[in-house]
Amino acid sequence: MSDRLAALQAIVASNGGDVFARYALGMEYAALRRFDDACRELAACIRLDASYLPAYVEAGKAHRAAGRLKEATEWFLKASELAARTGDTHAADRIGGHLEGLA
Numbered sequence: 001m002s003d004r005l006a007a008l009q010a011i012v013a014s015n016g017g018d019v020f021a022r023y024a025l026g027m028e029y030a031a032l033r034r035f036d037d038a039c040r041e042l043a044a045c046i047r048l049d050a051s052y053l054p055a056y057v058e059a060g061k062a063h064r065a066a067g068r069l070k071e072a073t074e075w076f077l078k079a080s081e082l083a084a085r086t087g088d089t090h091a092a093d094r095i096g097g098h099l100e101g102l103a
Helices: 003-014 019-031 035-048 053-065 069-086 089-102
Strands: none
Touching: 003 019, 019 035, 019 053, 035 053, 053 069, 053 089, 069 089
């Protein structure tokens, strides 16, 4: 196990409500190609803060990398809706690119 993974797991274990720690752990799992773990942590992040747009995008990417295209599409659509509600046109454009790649 990498030192970074162990450190992030320890942070989340001591403070499961830390949105950024959960996001970082999800990203680390994705980097290690542990996509089921990544999806779990990113979903936990979103449950803690439903407005944290990067977690939706990364959840979509993790599902896509795991070959779960339907779930990836659902996460990217949720991300797109959130970006539209918050007026984040830059993110909306990037998310659109992810959706096009799934079509």
